[in-house]
Amino acid sequence: MSTTFQKVAAIRGMNDILPGEGARWERFEALVRDWLQQYGYRNMRTPVLEQTRLFTRGIGEVTDIVEKEMYTFTDSLNGESLTLRPEFTAGAVRAAIEHNLIYDRPQRVYTMGQVFRHERPQRGRYRQFHQISVEALGMSGPDIDAEMIVMLARLWKLLGLNDIRLELNSLGASEERAAHRAALIEYLERHRDILDEDGLRRMYSNPLRVLDTKNPVLQEMANGAPRLFDFLGAESRAHFEGVCQRLDDAGIGYTLNPRLVRGLDYYNLTVFEWVTDRLGAQGTVCGGGRYDGLIGLLGGKPAPAVGFAIGMERLLDLWSQVVPVEVVPECQIYIVHQGEAAQRKAAGIAESLRDAGLAVIVHAGTGSFKSQFKRADGSGASVAIVLGDDELAQGTASVKYLRADALPDGEALAGQQTRIPFDMLAQALAEHLA
Numbered sequence: 001m002s003t004t005f006q007k008v009a010a011i012r013g014m015n016d017i018l019p020g021e022g023a024r025w026e027r028f029e030a031l032v033r034d035w036l037q038q039y040g041y042r043n044m045r046t047p048v049l050e051q052t053r054l055f056t057r058g059i060g061e062v063t064d065i066v067e068k069e070m071y072t073f074t075d076s077l078n079g080e081s082l083t084l085r086p087e088f089t090a091g092a093v094r095a096a097i098e099h100n101l102i103y104d105r106p107q108r109v110y111t112m113g114q115v116f117r118h119e120r121p122q123r124g125r126y127r128q129f130h131q132i133s134v135e136a137l138g139m140s141g142p143d144i145d146a147e148m149i150v151m152l153a154r155l156w157k158l159l160g161l162n163d164i165r166l167e168l169n170s171l172g173a174s175e176e177r178a179a180h181r182a183a184l185i186e187y188l189e190r191h192r193d194i195l196d197e198d199g200l201r202r203m204y205s206n207p208l209r210v211l212d213t214k215n216p217v218l219q220e221m222a223n224g225a226p227r228l229f230d231f232l233g234a235e236s237r238a239h240f241e242g243v244c245q246r247l248d249d250a251g252i253g254y255t256l257n258p259r260l261v262r263g264l265d266y267y268n269l270t271v272f273e274w275v276t277d278r279l280g281a282q283g284t285v286c287g288g289g290r291y292d293g294l295i296g297l298l299g300g301k302p303a304p305a306v307g308f309a310i311g312m313e314r315l316l317d318l319w320s321q322v323v324p325v326e327v328v329p330e331c332q333i334y335i336v337h338q339g340e341a342a343q344r345k346a347a348g349i350a351e352s353l354r355d356a357g358l359a360v361i362v363h364a365g366t367g368s369f370k371s372q373f374k375r376a377d378g379s380g381a382s383v384a385i386v387l388g389d390d391e392l393a394q395g396t397a398s399v400k401y402l403r404a405d406a407l408p409d410g411e412a413l414a415g416q417q418t419r420i421p422f423d424m425l426a427q428a429l430a431e432h433l434a
């Protein structure tokens, strides 16, 4: 009895990253890790699943993420409500509190990986996507806010990206936001007739969020709304000026955007976004800011903090537009062979080459020399090693140099074929391919 199995496809908005692309992701991640290390950030990894309460409390009940984007389900074993992380900061702060990370000293940490939001999939907007989330925990001054922005400018430079601009705002302190909130509600009440469903619902629960609208009809109204920036007191202004001065010191340009509020409720003082026009509607590649209240809100001993998150898909999309996608070779050396004895010898030789640090593929199975050579070429290897009866009898390998560009004395060697005794192969090839 046989039943036909209906093929399974990936979940909508969740992408497979296939081998060629995977190599580019790895290159990108390696560059990012080096960059983070240069600023003293250390990697941490938190679970993909957390208790739902962490996010409703941390991100805020009346936000897009918590209201409609979270993958939340009940653990059927114990009835707990769990949520796939929609961002990293809440989890990082939870871990920092749980393990007393900032008990005796501030911490610079980062996490990198998948996050999940149930949004309408489109270019630059997916249901599973990747973020690099960077947090400076326990540091209060504008110096660290500015350092984070400067370090991001360095990343764009390392990646060869020019078309990203910085938007900056300050959300002030909670009393200042409260005063602004009252004025804002009054203003929104006067414009009640044009508010959309979201706007009406949020007018009293989270009026600031009404201004963060993508509805063009509301944007004009939002432009005329009382600006939080005008409600800032001396201390908040000084912090903001401190950030701006340091950006000026570093020669980093920015636009003050008084409407920038960010999609999460935990921010105060500095908020910023890096935006490009090269990605269509989804142009924000990085967003961040200060979240001095979050550690206390999540039950920790209150401590200041600041951080940002980069959307990796968007940044990689941008990077691909500027830096050509290069084909990364599958290996340096591809071994072709004929006959079982040669195949077994090939396996041993490959191990000795790997001992010398080389990347080697042994042709799997059998096949004509011609078809094996085709594979060798396709693999991007610089060198093919040929093992047949004659090579085994002589104790030497035929070595064919396939590509000039990967070889130091490439021009002379490319296309050449030589014989090298088995016991000298590793040393000779390690020298050639160094």
Ligand code: ATP
Pocket: 087, 117, 119, 124, 125, 126, 127, 128, 129, 130, 131, 262, 263, 282, 284, 285, 286, 287, 288, 309, 310, 311, 312, 313, 314
């Ligand atoms: P947006 O306004 O585009 O929805 P956001 O304010 O929700 O962004 P953040 O929560 O600040 O985004 O997340 C940080 C970064 O993650 C964003 O700047 C963006 O680059 C990226 N990002 C956010 N949502 C998605 C998504 N659904 N798919 C891919 N990348 C995303």
Ligand code: MG
Pocket: 064, 263
């Ligand atoms: Mg969003």
